[in-house]
Amino acid sequence: MPKIARAAATFGWLFCSGCPTPEDPAACFTSPDLDAASCIEAFSGELPEELAATGCFSLSEGLLEPAPELIPYDVAAPLFSDSADKQRFLMLPTGSAVTESNDQLALPDGAVLFKHFARAGVPIETRVIRREGLEHRYVTYVWDGAVAELNTTGARVVLPDGAWAVPSSADCSYCHGADQPLLGVSRAQLTRSICVDGEQVEQLDLWRTWGIGDFVSDHPLVDPQGEGTLDERARSYLHTNCAHCHRPAGWAVDIDMDLRFEQSLADTRTCDTPNQYFAGTSSPALRLSPGSPDDSSLVWRLSTDAEQRMAPFGLHTDPDGIALITEWIASIEACPQAR
Numbered sequence: 001m002p003k004i005a006r007a008a009a010t011f012g013w014l015f016c017s018g019c020p021t022p023e024d025p026a027a028c029f030t031s032p033d034l035d036a037a038s039c040i041e042a043f044s045g046e047l048p049e050e051l052a053a054t055g056c057f058s059l060s061e062g063l064l065e066p067a068p069e070l071i072p073y074d075v076a077a078p079l080f081s082d083s084a085d086k087q088r089f090l091m092l093p094t095g096s097a098v099t100e101s102n103d104q105l106a107l108p109d110g111a112v113l114f115k116h117f118a119r120a121g122v123p124i125e126t127r128v129i130r131r132e133g134l135e136h137r138y139v140t141y142v143w144d145g146a147v148a149e150l151n152t153t154g155a156r157v158v159l160p161d162g163a164w165a166v167p168s169s170a171d172c173s174y175c176h177g178a179d180q181p182l183l184g185v186s187r188a189q190l191t192r193s194i195c196v197d198g199e200q201v202e203q204l205d206l207w208r209t210w211g212i213g214d215f216v217s218d219h220p221l222v223d224p225q226g227e228g229t230l231d232e233r234a235r236s237y238l239h240t241n242c243a244h245c246h247r248p249a250g251w252a253v254d255i256d257m258d259l260r261f262e263q264s265l266a267d268t269r270t271c272d273t274p275n276q277y278f279a280g281t282s283s284p285a286l287r288l289s290p291g292s293p294d295d296s297s298l299v300w301r302l303s304t305d306a307e308q309r310m311a312p313f314g315l316h317t318d319p320d321g322i323a324l325i326t327e328w329i330a331s332i333e334a335c336p337q338a339r
Helices: 169-175 203-210 230-242 297-303 319-331
Strands: 003-005 057-060 063-066 071-073 085-091 099-101 104-106 112-119 122-132 135-144 147-151 155-159 162-166 193-196 199-202
Touching (some): 122 147, 122 155, 122 162, 135 169, 193 203
Parallel strands (some): 003 155
Antiparallel strands (some): 057 063, 071 085, 085 112, 099 104, 122 135, 135 147, 193 199
16 A cells, blocks of 8 residues: 655635534534536536546635535434545535435435535545445545645655555445445435534434435434433444444355344343454443443453454544543443344
């Protein structure tokens, strides 16, 4: 994997976390112009070598700003991505909408998802998912200063505060499986409020108003580091960071563990359940030992060395996530009976 030494960032980043306040008067997003088409054509054929050539983002007064047709969205339970800040946008062909099939949300042909990553104010990469017929294509644009260049093979980036692993297109397909190509675009993840036009509103209400989707979640997630019960926060963390692989038809299908939020604890097959594969490691024998985080491989996998650590593609541990799962397991007095 090539290593890229980074130039210093030369512009600010359009990141925000809430609606305007006296302390932070900057508004987050404005409503999209769904009839605009300033950059959709750039994604109808071969992808440009530089993100700037798409017209989807422009530098204005030191900020990277989205094209008017880009739809801002956010997720309820963010994935831990080596402490990076993230910002997400959806681009739909004019007149199209996100639909639902077999309990999964589906993008229309030609739709594009963007996810920006930055850490300590330095832009790192802009990942792109493009719907192409029945398939999804995964690529990223890696930032060096004010230029982001197309990358499909992966890279190791040197940042001021440490290394960053850029995934290859093949790496992306491990988590974004054929049966679940979209992770953040789900009913459970989209059920949250978002600040648009200076007001905090429910995101899915906006989607209905804009005519781009009509969904209700039966199992909304919560922010693992936000509000909610300890159980809700811990289970949301495991759902977002682990369940894309640890679920039926996931990449780790040979491991009989299902960490999706909607499963009961008993049905996750974790509590008092022996590990399938731990020979040659120092992992505890049980996936989850009630009341004993130190004897639970869920905690060990999150905190051990890089070769055995989960999730497999990051370079750094998540101290807040480890603390959350440790507290949650310590609170479990006994395992429930399977249904």
